[in-house]
Amino acid sequence: MRSNQAVAAAGFQGKRELRLQRRKLLLRDLVRDRWMYLMLLPGVLYFIVFKYVPMYGVTMAFQDYKPYLGFFESPWVGFKHFERFFSETHFWTLFRNTIVLALYNLIFFFPLPIVLALMLNELRRERFKRFVQTLIYIPHFVSWVVVVGIFYMLFTTENGIVNELLYRLTGEKIAFLLEKDWFRTMIVSQTIWKEVGWGTVIFLAALAGVDMQQYEAARIDGANRWRQLWHITLPAIRSTIIILLILRLGNFLDSGFEQIFLMITPTNREVSEVFDTYVYTKGMTQAQYSYSAAVGLFKSFIGLILVLGSNWLAKRFGEEGVY
Amino acid sequence: MNKKWMTVLVTAMAGMMAVTACGGKGGNNGIDGDGPYPLSLVINQVGEIPDPNNPIEEKIREYTDTDLRIQWIPYSAYDEKINVMIASDELPKLMKLNYTPTTISSLEAGLFWDITSQLKDYPNLTAQPQPYYDNISVNGKVYGVPLFRDMGRAIVSFRKDWLDAAGLKEPVTLDDWYEIIRYSTEEDPDKNGKRDTYGMMLDKAYNQGTASTLTRLAVSQGAPNKWGIDEQGNFYPEFESEPFFDVLKLFRRLYEEKLINQDFAVVDSSELNKVYESGRANIRISGGNGQSLQTKLEKVVPDAVIDVAPLQGPDGIRVPGESGNTGFLAIPKSTVASEEELDRVLAFVDKLLEPEMVNLINKGVEGVHYKVEGDFTVTIDAEKDAQEVKPYRDSLPQRGELYNMEKKAKGTELFNKNKQIVYNNENFIVANPALTLNSATYNERGGELEQIITDAQTKFIMGQIDEAGWKAEVEKWRKSGGDQMAAEYKASYESVK
Numbered sequence: 001m002r003s004n005q006a007v008a009a010a011g012f013q014g015k016r017e018l019r020l021q022r023r024k025l026l027l028r029d030l031v032r033d034r035w036m037y038l039m040l041l042p043g044v045l046y047f048i049v050f051k052y053v054p055m056y057g058v059t060m061a062f063q064d065y066k067p068y069l070g071f072f073e074s075p076w077v078g079f080k081h082f083e084r085f086f087s088e089t090h091f092w093t094l095f096r097n098t099i100v101l102a103l104y105n106l107i108f109f110f111p112l113p114i115v116l117a118l119m120l121n122e123l124r125r126e127r128f129k130r131f132v133q134t135l136i137y138i139p140h141f142v143s144w145v146v147v148v149g150i151f152y153m154l155f156t157t158e159n160g161i162v163n164e165l166l167y168r169l170t171g172e173k174i175a176f177l178l179e180k181d182w183f184r185t186m187i188v189s190q191t192i193w194k195e196v197g198w199g200t201v202i203f204l205a206a207l208a209g210v211d212m213q214q215y216e217a218a219r220i221d222g223a224n225r226w227r228q229l230w231h232i233t234l235p236a237i238r239s240t241i242i243i244l245l246i247l248r249l250g251n252f253l254d255s256g257f258e259q260i261f262l263m264i265t266p267t268n269r270e271v272s273e274v275f276d277t278y279v280y281t282k283g284m285t286q287a288q289y290s291y292s293a294a295v296g297l298f299k300s301f302i303g304l305i306l307v308l309g310s311n312w313l314a315k316r317f318g319e320e321g322v323y
Numbered sequence: 324m325n326k327k328w329m330t331v332l333v334t335a336m337a338g339m340m341a342v343t344a345c346g347g348k349g350g351n352n353g354i355d356g357d358g359p360y361p362l363s364l365v366i367n368q369v370g371e372i373p374d375p376n377n378p379i380e381e382k383i384r385e386y387t388d389t390d391l392r393i394q395w396i397p398y399s400a401y402d403e404k405i406n407v408m409i410a411s412d413e414l415p416k417l418m419k420l421n422y423t424p425t426t427i428s429s430l431e432a433g434l435f436w437d438i439t440s441q442l443k444d445y446p447n448l449t450a451q452p453q454p455y456y457d458n459i460s461v462n463g464k465v466y467g468v469p470l471f472r473d474m475g476r477a478i479v480s481f482r483k484d485w486l487d488a489a490g491l492k493e494p495v496t497l498d499d500w501y502e503i504i505r506y507s508t509e510e511d512p513d514k515n516g517k518r519d520t521y522g523m524m525l526d527k528a529y530n531q532g533t534a535s536t537l538t539r540l541a542v543s544q545g546a547p548n549k550w551g552i553d554e555q556g557n558f559y560p561e562f563e564s565e566p567f568f569d570v571l572k573l574f575r576r577l578y579e580e581k582l583i584n585q586d587f588a589v590v591d592s593s594e595l596n597k598v599y600e601s602g603r604a605n606i607r608i609s610g611g612n613g614q615s616l617q618t619k620l621e622k623v624v625p626d627a628v629i630d631v632a633p634l635q636g637p638d639g640i641r642v643p644g645e646s647g648n649t650g651f652l653a654i655p656k657s658t659v660a661s662e663e664e665l666d667r668v669l670a671f672v673d674k675l676l677e678p679e680m681v682n683l684i685n686k687g688v689e690g691v692h693y694k695v696e697g698d699f700t701v702t703i704d705a706e707k708d709a710q711e712v713k714p715y716r717d718s719l720p721q722r723g724e725l726y727n728m729e730k731k732a733k734g735t736e737l738f739n740k741n742k743q744i745v746y747n748n749e750n751f752i753v754a755n756p757a758l759t760l761n762s763a764t765y766n767e768r769g770g771e772l773e774q775i776i777t778d779a780q781t782k783f784i785m786g787q788i789d790e791a792g793w794k795a796e797v798e799k800w801r802k803s804g805g806d807q808m809a810a811e812y813k814a815s816y817e818s819v820k
Contacts, residue, residue, distance in 0.1 A: 067410035068434050157585045177589050178785070265589050266527075266781040269774075286770050287406045287425040 061294040074290075081294035090278070098274040098299075101260075102252045104188050110248060112192060113199030114241060118233065120200060121207045122225070133204070136197030144258040147194055151186065152177065180268040187263060191256070206240040207233065242319045250307040253299050275299045359390040360667050363415035363658075365408070366718040367650075368395035373714050378688050380715075386683075387674045395714070402426075409434065414655040417668055419718070420467065421650045422459055424766040430461045435653040436665055439465045445669055447676035450726070458646045458759060468672050469648035471722045475748030476610035477539045477642050478741060483630035485512040485605055493632040494606070497544060497573050507605040508582045513624075521604045523577070525587035526595045530777050533645045537574075537780065539608045541567040542753050543636040548643040550757040550812065558757065558809040558816070562776060562797065566636075571793075574784045588781050602627055608634065610645075614738035618705055631741045633748060644752035652720065675719055681727040684719050687712035699733030760819070762811035764804045772808065775800045 030037060056071065061081060063074040085091060116136070123129040139147070154162050155176040163173045176182045214232050223231065257276040264272045275295060283292030314320070372395045373380065384391045394415065396404050402421055408414055409429055420426045420435075429435070442456075443449050448468060455469045479493065485507055486492065494500045504522025506512065513520055530537040542548050544566040551559050561567050577583045584590065598604050599616060602624035613631040620627045633640045654668050674680060686693045686700055692712050693700045702708050724731050734742065762769075779796035782788045788796070797805075 066432065067412065068429070068432055152589070156589075158590075173585075175585065177586070266778040267588055267785060267787060269778055281770070284403045284406060287410070287428075288767075289410065 058293060058297055060290050061297045063290055065290040065293070067289070077290075081291045082298065084291065085295055085298065090273075093270065094273060094275055094278055097271055098253050098255055100271075101184060101187060101255050101274060104184055105191060106248070106252075108188050109191050109195070110245070112196050114203055114237075116196060117200040117203035117207060118229065120204060121233070133197070133200065137201065138197070139194045140198035142194065144194075144256070144262060147190055148259065148262040151190060155186070177263075178265055178267045180271045183263065183268040183271050187259065190259060190263075202244065203237060203240060206237040210236040239320055242314050246307065246310045246314060249310045250303055252306050253303055359384065359388050360671075361392070362389040362417060362668065362671060363392045363394065364652075365394045365396060365405075365415045365418040366652075367401060367419060368397045369714040369717045370710060371714075373711060377711065378691065379683060379711065382683055382688070383675075383680065383715075386680060387671050389671055391671075395718075412657055414658050416658045416664075417652050417654055417672070419470065419650045420653045422646065422648075424769055427461055428766060430464075430466045430653075433656070435466050435655055436659065437464045437466055438468075438654070438665075438669065439463075441665070441669060444666075445673035447673045447727070448669070450676075451722070455647045459648060459651045460759060462761070467651035467653035468720050469651045470718065470720050472645065472647055472649050473745050473748070474644050474647045475642040475752045476645060476745055477608055477634050477748070478610075478613065478744055479606065479608055479632045479634055480613040480616060480629055481606040481632070482507070482512070482602075483628040484626065486630075488512065493630075495635055496637060497569055500540070500606075501573060501577070503606055504577060504582050505580070512605070513602060519603060521584055521598070522582055523606050524584045524590075524595050524598060524604045525574075526590045526592040527588055528592060529587060530780050531773075533643070534610055536608050537567070537570060538643055539634060541570045542643040543634040543641050544570060545636060545638055545641065546570070548753045548755040550755060550809075552756055552816075556813060556817070558812045560776075560800075560805065560809070562780070571780060571783060575786065578784050579786055588785065612738055612741045614735055614741060617735075617737055629737065631737065631744060633744045633751075640748065640751040641753055642748045642751050644754040646758060649717075672720065676721070676727060678727045678729055681721055682729060684715045684721050685712070685723060685728065686732065693732075695730065696733060698730060700730050701733050756816065757812045760812045760815040762808050762815065764808045764811055768804055769808075772800055772804055775803060 059071060060074070062076060062078060063071075064077050064080075065071070065074045120129055120133060123132070152160075154160055157163050157173045157175050157177075162176070167173050174182070176186060210233060215228055218228050218232055253275060255274040255276050257280065260272060260274055261277050261280065264277060276299075279292045279296050279299075282288045282295065375393065380391065380393070383389075401419075402423055402425070405418070405420065406425055408418075409425075420430075439460075442465065451469075451471070454474075455471060456465050459465065459467060459469050481493065481503070486503065489506050489510070489512070491503055491506065492499070494503055500523075507520055507522035509518070511518065511520070525536060529535065538546075538549065538561060541561060541564070546561050546564045546566040547559075549561050551561065551564060553559060562571075574583065578585070578587075595604075599607060600619040600623065602620055613629050617627075617629040620629060634642050652672060654665060659665050659668055675684065682689075686702070687708065689695065691703070692708055693702050695701075764772075775796060779788065779793060779800075782796075783793045
């Protein structure tokens, strides 16, 4: 018993010394790298002030928040707003619309930049490649309002080019902007047009890092271009693809407010109303702050689960993950 | 890297942060200090934002002895922006509010001054007819000064040259409407050999708010204005009345026969105006003056003739009564702390209704915007007037020639005819009985309920749902709170009566 205590005491003593020593080392490092830390400070402050402190605001999801009472005086109501949201007939419509759009984007949009990057990578003339690359990522800098505006002009039934063409060919017009069956197609094609070029940038960077010697070796072994692509290029960018996929899943439920908001019409609302637009109408135009905060919080919660889940999965498959 | 440089860099950064950190609130709010009283005002933006130092605004500042600072907010985002301002407590001293559920609840919560008892101290404010104040009151209390508008503004404007050529008259029955619209779409009224005209066009707000074309047309045919009361004293919504449904069916037919624009559910009113102004559309119901359409149209089609007629149906003229305001100027308690300061702000509003200011706000500066010709004034340049005077005319309280205007504006024949119709309309107003009644359901989910119905109307007109589908949507509206709203209005109505 006693000896045990002695050992423990000695251990404690040792630990203490170790801790003291560590602290000394840390202090020394801090002093040595003081300028580095000082430069880090603005960034850290930024996150604390603009990201962490405002998070206190999510408490309003559990209150009957009234602007004139503020966060501290508004009455607490527990899960009232969540209960209302989940019992709302709207809920499943919103859920379905959001998920379906997200899946469409994942299936139809996500692979495209990879394909495009691989295609660009195969181009022999550097100058032509750069030219194409620049050309296809320009749309990224066009704002959604303009993109949707262009689509309106192209697809409207009143003198829209596409419909005029259709009319000449088939004698029929299609109300692309009004039919609910066309909504998702329009959204996904807009996203592709606008973002696909921008999406290739990261993959091209990853592709640039592939060791040319591997290709040489493969060629000597008799691998054709397809084989090279399959055995060298794709494995080389696999981790990039996975990381981007995880990051994408984090924003899985962000449907892109502006774009959808601009594309909603009374006749496609059944498929076009998503969490983001719902939060906006409830919160901003009808001033139901607590309720919309609850909806937003729910959405973030799902996003968090998706990120954690996919990260865990990625690690299980021997990839690096985001953290 | 050189250590010295690092030090400089870091200090510079720290300095920058210190500078950005001390934005914050500032300025005096005092009424004690010398010089003009600083007065911030938030109102609707009309057209371009005027230069804050333009002569009109300078004159207002000088006359009212205030340092007036106006913040203009576009119509499309107004209520939203106001909600944010209230939520973040960044309010001006005077601001325009719209009579919406959100503002009503902040009025009830006491965020703004109740000025019911003060009004009598201000000669111009107290001189305005009581109904204008009744229509913005909450539980019998008045929280602001209305931006006055005529109560029966709706008129029918049409291409007289086209109707004359076809031997048609201004519409009375729905069949008349149909025939005019059909003719002007199908029979090439502009004689250019192309089918490029519409008898009537709708924009996406065609069934929303006080300016709803559906409501206006339905009321002329005998429907109630938004809400009706049956013999038992029960409230029923306009869309459950026979005439309203007839109007809905008329538009369904027009849409199916491609006699109205097929994209009406997505078109903005500004797009629509362009088509009317370029002479490719005929008839419309509007709240403006036909003369402004005529002026613009003439530039494109020199021999075009616009005429206006009152909104009438088989029972004669029937016009939906509007609230008589386009919002009201309210005074937040958080920025105007004391009764003395409240007096200062109210005195400012009162002064705006004195003759000199009434002239300025309505007509601009003499010699620049208008000139005097005998007993009348004449606008010098309509475009300049629209750019420089209209923002103030539309967004500050004034009643035109009905109050304190020394000389009437000399208008064209059309302008005067339109004006006369609107004055005359006051005798044929169908009031909205629910306008100032209380309904908790409306406050909580009025927007949502309205959307169910407006969406269903669009779908019905476009043929996406049939009559049974429409009935089902109405049923959905009833279940989601519509019935409750009607019951609450009834209770509120009886308690006021």
